[in-house]
Amino acid sequence: MGLLPVVAGVTAGARRRRVWAVQIGFLLLAVLAVLCAPLVGPTAISLRQVFDPTIAFADNVDAQIFFIARLPRTLAGALVGGALAAAGVVLQALLRNPLATPFTLGVSAGASLGAMLVITFGLPLTLAGIPAVPLASFVGALAAVGVVYGLATMRRQGLSTNVLLLAGVTLNSLFSAIILFVQYLADFTQSFQAIRWVMGNLDVSSYQPLLWALPMLLVAAGAFAGLPRALNLLTLGTDSAAARGIDVLRTQRLAFVSASLATGAAVALGGPIGFIGIIVPHLVRLLIGADHRFVLPASACLGATFLVVCDTAARTLLSPMELPVGVITAMLGGPFFLWLLVTRGGGPR
Amino acid sequence: MTPVCRLLVSFALAVWVAALPAQTRPGRIISIVPALTEALFSMGAGPRVVGVGSFDRHPAEVDSLPKVGGLIDPDMEQIIALTPDLVVLYGSQEDQLAQLERAGISVFVYAHGGLNDTLATIRELGVRTGQRMPADALADRIGSQITRVSNRVADQPKPRVMLVFGREPGTLSNVYASGGIGFLHDMVEAAGGDNVFAAVARESVQLSSESILTAAPDIIIELSYDERMTPARQVAERAVWSRLPAIPAVRAGRVHLLLGNEFVQPGPRMGDATEAIARALHPKAFQE
Structure with a gap:
């Protein structure tokens, strides 16, 4: 429930303790989700057999279900969910727009275009063992971000968030048009594969993709760690932030680059999974207020929890069939967010 | 009905049925369903095929024929310009079906199914294209080939x-x-x-x-x-x-x-x- 209205009138110290408690609660929730999700699944496995050292791993079906089928995708869900939610927070603050998502600036369209080109034309490009589709989607994401950034800094000194936003939205439509065109050239099976990619899939079935994404996510997380105070001031407007000693351009640049990096890595790992980047930050703001020092880490934790739970549903509900996780996040997230919007009267202020 | 009368009626019926394919035998066929394009050539209707789908690869003859699109993007203008009198297309292509109907062009609708459905489809296509006997022979050949395979592995x-x-x-x-x-x-x-x-x-x-x-x-x-x-x-x-x-x-x-x-x-x-x-x-x- 909303904490800030309740704690009005309480001393600042008590309020701070309360926010910290909520913070730790979110962290525990994420840890709990990551620990429990691998235990849940359509197949009953025996934990004793999973960790039985007397059975060779190659022969141990339960261990393989646990360590190959469930654990990597749970971890992937946590990383992708956390990254998308955190990137959402940062971009909403940077653009000072509550509707901003990690995909607003063209990242997902760029990534989709990259994936689509590789799927359609069967380009066998790989780099250091990274398969073609994740690689191409990451490159596509960064290319889109590069174009948007170039446009936003071209016209004048500094980074125009208006241009950023408009260029991102335009690029999204332009890339979508190119995607449709490429799809038109593709044959049916390829189109289907490409459409399926867009729905998101965390079934990585090895730890390798996590290791590729991890360095980029860590760099982004490091950058995020230095941002909250500046973001708090930035949301008040660039002038007042500058007046309080914030290097606005540097902050904007850092926020933009780190959010894009996190989003690009997340999309390469799990596909453009929607809704997390918008509903999780708003939900957190409703719960603990707008201070980015708390909103950012709490959103990352809640995003991780949310995606891990959704993915557990994706692989369990219709077993042996797999449901697209992006469809689940949207179907759970959309109505829930609308409900919040209506009951909380227009979202957080 | 006397036996003679019955005989006459069935004879007349047989003549009418035999004459049917000849009346409706299409001279210009377009198929955008790869499996059925291949079947048309296998049943001897190949020389009458004037257009094929963009994804058709078999037999080699299709390479030189005009490509008129596929499941998602059939080029209706080109299809109509080729003046076909039979178009083989997918059942889900409802807009195109309606368009062809308005243009007075008859259609053969392909429905996806199992092995037996496919054999039945080949036979039906034979009837529609006036190639009933070779189509039946083709379906029989495929069917018996599959039966031979099944028999061979039956005791495994x-x-x-x-x-x-x-x-x-x-x-x-x-x-x-x-x-x-x-x-x-x-x-x-x-x-x-x-x-x-x-x-x-x-x-x-x-x-x-x-x-x-x-x-x-x-x-x-x-x-x-x-x-x-x-x-x-x-x-x-x-x-x-x-x-x-x-x-x-x-x-x-x-x-x-x-x-x-x-x-x-x-x-x-x-x-x-x-x-x-x-x-x-x-x-x-x-x-x-």
Whole structure:
């Protein structure tokens, strides 16, 4: 429930303790989700057999279900969910727009275009063992971000968030048009594969993709760690932030680059999974207020929890069939967010 | 009715039926369904085919014919400009069906189904194109080819088979396998295999790594229509499965990659496709 209205009138110290408690609660929730999700699944496995050292791993079906089928995708869900939610927070603050998502600036369209080109034309490009589709989607994401950034800094000194936003939205439509065109050239099976990619899939079935994404996510997380105070001031407007000693351009640049990096890595790992980047930050703001020092880490934790739970549903509900996780996040997230919007009267202020 | 009268009536009926195909025998045919384009050529209607789908590759004659689009993007202007009197297209192409109807062009609607549906479709297509006898012969030939394969492997133990027809290259993401209906399932059963997802009443099942591990197939048959896949890539794609070493098929080295569009298009080469699958499942039965 909303904490800030309740704690009005309480001393600042008590309020701070309360926010910290909520913070730790979110962290525990994420840890709990990551620990429990691998235990849940359509197949009953025996934990004793999973960790039985007397059975060779190659022969141990339960261990393989646990360590190959469930654990990597749970971890992937946590990383992708956390990254998308955190990137959402940062971009909403940077653009000072509550509707901003990690995909607003063209990242997902760029990534989709990259994936689509590789799927359609069967380009066998790989780099250091990274398969073609994740690689191409990451490159596509960064290319889109590069174009948007170039446009936003071209016209004048500094980074125009208006241009950023408009260029991102335009690029999204332009890339979508190119995607449709490429799809038109593709044959049916390829189109289907490409459409399926867009729905998101965390079934990585090895730890390798996590290791590729991890360095980029860590760099982004490091950058995020230095941002909250500046973001708090930035949301008040660039002038007042500058007046309080914030290097606005540097902050904007850092926020933009780190959010894009996190989003690009997340999309390469799990596909453009929607809704997390918008509903999780708003939900957190409703719960603990707008201070980015708390909103950012709490959103990352809640995003991780949310995606891990959704993915557990994706692989369990219709077993042996797999449901697209992006469809689940949207179907759970959309109505829930609308409900919040209506009951909380227009979202957080 | 007297016997003579009855005889006369049935004679008149026979004459009328015999005259029917001649009356409606289409002279210009367009087919955008690859399997049926192939069937048209196999039943001797090839010389009357004036346009084919963009994805048609078989037989080689189609290369020189105008391409008029496919399932999603048929070029209606071009189709009508080719003045066909029969267009073979998919049942889901409702707009195009209505358009052709308005243009007074008759259509043959293709419906996806199992092996027997496909054979029935070939026979019907023969009736519609005035090639009834060769079409029946073609369907009989495919049917008996499949029966021969089934008989050959009949006394072999049935391995549990997973038939995969789609997967993101280089990964085990978005794996699609045959469920318990459709021609792929029928081909596996005819080839003496036991489809591990036979209980799923769908043509395709998207699988997670967990459901593959749980299904534990003895043999994995993976189909790819990419005939130009290099040998090195074939080895690499087969090796991807070794990420799940508990699967009996992986442990026994029984992951087969079969290339060719005959595996994904239910047409005249269905018998060949079934035999290729049977050879992968039961190599012993095919040792001379």
